[in-house]
Amino acid sequence: MDIQALKLDLVTKILKTEKSSLLIQIEKLFEKENDQDWWDQLPDEVQQSILEGVENIKQREMYSHDQIVREAKQKYGF
Incomplete structure (x- = not known):
């Protein structure tokens, strides 16, 4: 799977999920990634x-x- 297909797959999964705990974990991953x-x-x-x-x-x-x-x-x- 190339990077663009992976991004699209993740966006689709994020949009379909109703699990707030999962969305919070994803958000924390991005915050951690952005920390210098x-x-x-x-x-x-x-x-x-x-x-x-x-x-x-x-x-x-x-x-x-x-x-x-x-x-x-x-x-x-x-």
């Missing part, structure tokens, strides 16, 4: 920064919380 992924909504520079961070973790190029606090105390004197 949050990742795609992030600016490119934020995506790049996150990807760099993930790569750093894979390469074990990261700092512990204690290291960051110790360096901040030394640098800023608090």
Whole structure:
């Protein structure tokens, strides 16, 4: 069945059904399909920064919380 025939078949079934629960499920499918992924909504520079961070973790190029606090105390004197 090609895409146009499938669409026509689905429209026919939708028009014939009296099951509101089925129509609600179909509506939810379309809503879910139209929702954008949050990742795609992030600016490119934020995506790049996150990807760099993930790569750093894979390469074990990261700092512990204690290291960051110790360096901040030394640098800023608090």
